[in-house]
Amino acid sequence: MRFIARHRKFFNVTIAIVCILLFSFFAIRTITSGGHEVRTQVYTGIAMGTAIKKTIYAEDITVSDRVDKMIDETLQELENQISVRKNNSEISKLNSSYVTGGTNKLSDNVLQCLEVEIQVWRETEGAFSPCIYPITSLWGIEEGLAEIPDEALLQERILSSDANNIEVVEDGIILNQENMAIDLGAVGKGLACDMVKEQLMQTEIRGAVVSIGGSILAYGDKGDGKDWHIGIQDPRNQTGEVLGIIDVDGDVVVSTSGDYEKYFELDGKRYHHIFDPITGYPADNGLISVSVVSDSGLLSDALSTACFVLGLEEGMNYVQEKGVEAVFVTSDMNVYVTKGLKKKFRLKSDEYTLVK
Amino acid sequence: MLEDKLRLKKGDYVVIIFVVIIIVVLLCMNLNRKQGNYVHITVDGMTKTYSLSENEVVLFVNDKQVFDASHTGITNTIVIENGQVYMKNANCPDQVCVKHKSISKHGEMIICLPNKVFVEIEGNIANEIDN
Numbered sequence: 001m002r003f004i005a006r007h008r009k010f011f012n013v014t015i016a017i018v019c020i021l022l023f024s025f026f027a028i029r030t031i032t033s034g035g036h037e038v039r040t041q042v043y044t045g046i047a048m049g050t051a052i053k054k055t056i057y058a059e060d061i062t063v064s065d066r067v068d069k070m071i072d073e074t075l076q077e078l079e080n081q082i083s084v085r086k087n088n089s090e091i092s093k094l095n096s097s098y099v100t101g102g103t104n105k106l107s108d109n110v111l112q113c114l115e116v117e118i119q120v121w122r123e124t125e126g127a128f129s130p131c132i133y134p135i136t137s138l139w140g141i142e143e144g145l146a147e148i149p150d151e152a153l154l155q156e157r158i159l160s161s162d163a164n165n166i167e168v169v170e171d172g173i174i175l176n177q178e179n180m181a182i183d184l185g186a187v188g189k190g191l192a193c194d195m196v197k198e199q200l201m202q203t204e205i206r207g208a209v210v211s212i213g214g215s216i217l218a219y220g221d222k223g224d225g226k227d228w229h230i231g232i233q234d235p236r237n238q239t240g241e242v243l244g245i246i247d248v249d250g251d252v253v254v255s256t257s258g259d260y261e262k263y264f265e266l267d268g269k270r271y272h273h274i275f276d277p278i279t280g281y282p283a284d285n286g287l288i289s290v291s292v293v294s295d296s297g298l299l300s301d302a303l304s305t306a307c308f309v310l311g312l313e314e315g316m317n318y319v320q321e322k323g324v325e326a327v328f329v330t331s332d333m334n335v336y337v338t339k340g341l342k343k344k345f346r347l348k349s350d351e352y353t354l355v356k
Numbered sequence: 357m358l359e360d361k362l363r364l365k366k367g368d369y370v371v372i373i374f375v376v377i378i379i380v381v382l383l384c385m386n387l388n389r390k391q392g393n394y395v396h397i398t399v400d401g402m403t404k405t406y407s408l409s410e411n412e413v414v415l416f417v418n419d420k421q422v423f424d425a426s427h428t429g430i431t432n433t434i435v436i437e438n439g440q441v442y443m444k445n446a447n448c449p450d451q452v453c454v455k456h457k458s459i460s461k462h463g464e465m466i467i468c469l470p471n472k473v474f475v476e477i478e479g480n481i482a483n484e485i486d487n
Contacts, residue, residue, distance in 0.1 A: 015371050042463060044398070044474050051467040055486065144449055209486045216487045231485035238457040240464065245485060254487075262450075 038206050038223030043068045047075035048188060049085065050213030057222050058205040067203050071196050071210065078192055082110065082184045084133060095133070095181040105172040113184055113191055113298060114168060120302045121163040124318065128306035129277035133181035134160040139282075141273045146264035148271070158280045190301025193217040193253045197297070207250060215255040215301050218248050227344075234349050235260045235289040235329055243329065244347045244354075246293060253297035257304040258289035258329075276309050285311030289329040292319060293341070299324065312336060393479035395441050397434060399423045400472065408439050408460070408479060430471040441475055443468065 041064040043054040054071060056064040083089045087096075090107060098104045106114070117130035134157040136142070138149045156179075165177040173182075184191070189212045196210050200219050207220030209228060218228040227247040234243040235258045246254060259272035259282070276283045290307045294300035303324060307315030312328050319326040319338060327345060328336040335354045337345045347354045393408035397415065402423065406413060413436040415423075431447040440458040446468050453468035459475070461483040466475040 012368070015375055018375055042476070042478075044465060044467065044476060046467075046469060046472060051469055053465065053487070055463065211487050218486070222486075228486045229484055230487050239452060239455050240457040240459065240466070242485060 039064070040222075041065070041068070045072065047072065048079045048083070048192060048212065050189065051211075053209075053211040055209045056205055057207040057220070060204075063204060067200065067205055067208070070199055070203075074195055074199060075192055075212070078188070078195060081107065082113075082188055082191075084181070084183050084185065091182055091184060098175050098180070100178055101174060101176060103169055103172045103174055109191070109195075110184070111168065111172070113187055114166070114173060114182070116298050117184075117187060117302055118163055118166060118168060120306050123321075124306045124310060124314075126163070126278050127276065127309040127314075128186070128302065129161050129163045130184070130186075131163055131166060131175075131180050131182050132161045132186075132275055132277050133183035134179060135275050135277065135280050136183065136185075136273070137181070139271075139273075139275070141264065141271065142262050146266070146271075148266070154280045158277070161277050161280075163277075186305045187298050187301045189213045189215040190253060190255050190297035190299070193297030193301075197251065197253075214257065214261070214304075215253055215297055217253050217297060218250055220250045230254050231348075232256060232291050232327060233258065233260070233289070234351075236333070236351070237349070242348045243289070243352060244327070244335065244345055244349070246291070246327065246341065247344045247346075248293060252293055252295055253300045254291055254293050255297065255300040255304040256289060256291040257308045259283075259308075260288070274305060274308050283309040285309065286330050286332075287311060287315070287328060288331050289327075290315065291327040292324055293326065294322075294324040393439065393481070394477070395436060396474075396476045396478060397423075398474040398476075399430075399432075400428055406436060408436065408441070408477070410436055411438065413437075414444070428471075430473065432468055432471055432473045434473075434475060441477065442466070443475065446471060446473070 038057050038059055039061055041056045041061055045052045054068055056067055058064045080086060081090045084091055086092060090110060094104055114130055120128045121130060138153060138157050139145060160177060160179045165175060165180060167174040192212050193215050197217055197219055200208055206223045210217040216230055218230060227249055230246045230248055231242040232244050232246065233256065234241040257274055259270060261273065263270050263272035272282045274283050287308050290304045292300040292304040303319060303322060307318060307326065310318060312330055315328060325338045325340040327341065333352045335347060335352050394405050395408055396403055396405050415434040433444040435442055435444045440460045442458040443453040443456060443466050446453050448468050448470035450470060453466050456466045459466055459477050461481045462477055462479045463483045464477045
């Protein structure tokens with residue numbers, strides 16, 4: 001006590017400084033979080049045949065809970081509308097009972113989806129097709145089949161998968177060939193991200209990351225104004241291992257297409273679920289994964305699939321033409337990124353080489 | 357006279373005690389946060405939570421004692437080991453969950469889609485990745 005007494009002035013100053021520091025610490029924390037603390041809530045579930053993970057940043061957990069339910073309802077509704085696995089969906093009904101040459105009425109969002117898909121089909125000269133279901137269902141890779149289909153049968157299916165036979169009219173589409181089948185699978189998750197984003201904009205949450213299978217929506221921010229860090233799956237490692245991280249600001253969708261999700265191997269060759277509509281075989285252009293970053297989920301999902309089929313060079317040209325950013329991974333373990341991502345992509349796995 | 361001036365007064369003690377209390381409270385809050393490493397396992401809509409610090413816990417999801425999900429016909433074996441969690445085996449067709457890496461960081465998860473089994477980490481090891 002004598003010691004403290006002797007240095008009383010020093011102690012008083014120290015105490016004052018500590019108090020000021022503590023006060024400013026709490027004050028800064030309060031101010032940066034906009035007066036309230038932003039809380040994180042994680043929700044998981046299954047919808048649209050895939051795993052859903054929602055991380056919601058809001059000041060009030062009851063708001064997060066409400067937003068979680070709202071998203072679930074939207075996804076359920078969309079699944080009931082576009083799933084090819086549900087007999088009663090709008091798409092299944094179209095596929096099973098369309099009239100060749102006549103107008104088939106469709107909902108606005110389905111039509112909007114098809115328009116984007118047809119545009120991508122045209123621009124890629126057939127590397128992408130909105131009506132590839134005859135080919136995918138023949139192979140049945142997602143259903144667990146593991147054999148190469150009969151060549152004659154495959155040729156028939158290639159003809160039915162030609163988007164040349166689709167005509168979009170004001171309130172629907174005309175299909176000019178028999179045995180056609182529309183499948184929005186290549187854009188469904190991206191479309192879902194867009195719909196979720198629209199909904200989130202009506203809420204008071206600060207930010208959210210919503211993963212719907214291979215499409216990830218980054219919305220708003222964590223309450224700190226900083227970028228989101230979106231991890232890209234390492235295509236040749238265990239699920240959950242990260243190839244690299246893309247730093248993105250709010251309101252973009254990152255979609256990834258890869259040959260690692262659903263596939264079988266035969267005589268040392270990998271047969272995966274992304275088909276080239278022209279050959280009817282799994283795309284084999286030297287790519288093992290493509291991620292596309294865009295404001296539009298619909299576009300990022302469609303372009304990741306299209307570029308996977310196009311290959312590195314044509315894919316790179318195409319994304320640049322479309323003004324979106326992308327990460328390409330080739331089978332010789334090289335990683336290529338578009339100009340806009342040079343500073344925003346960080347390679348995390350040392351098994352790959354980032355080509356500058 | 358000088359001694360008197362240097363002697364601590366009542367107010368000084370109050371301030372010192374006050375500051376010490378604040379520091380102790382903050383320390384306790386931080387310590388508490390460090391202990392919270394959990395894994396939430398959800399099967400058939402029912403969630404159970406285990407501590408990650410428990411070693412070598414093997415959970416059989418079809419075991420009535422652990423999860424009464426025997427009526428669903430699913431079998432998953434989840435292992436908690438050295439702060440890591442992984443899916444040892446599962447009777448699902450795609451085996452995606454078994455191929456998933458071990459998880460330990462906050463927000464990481466393993467999902468067995470066909471069996472609807474969710475394994476999620478809630479902890480203090482920060483995850484660099486937001487998705």
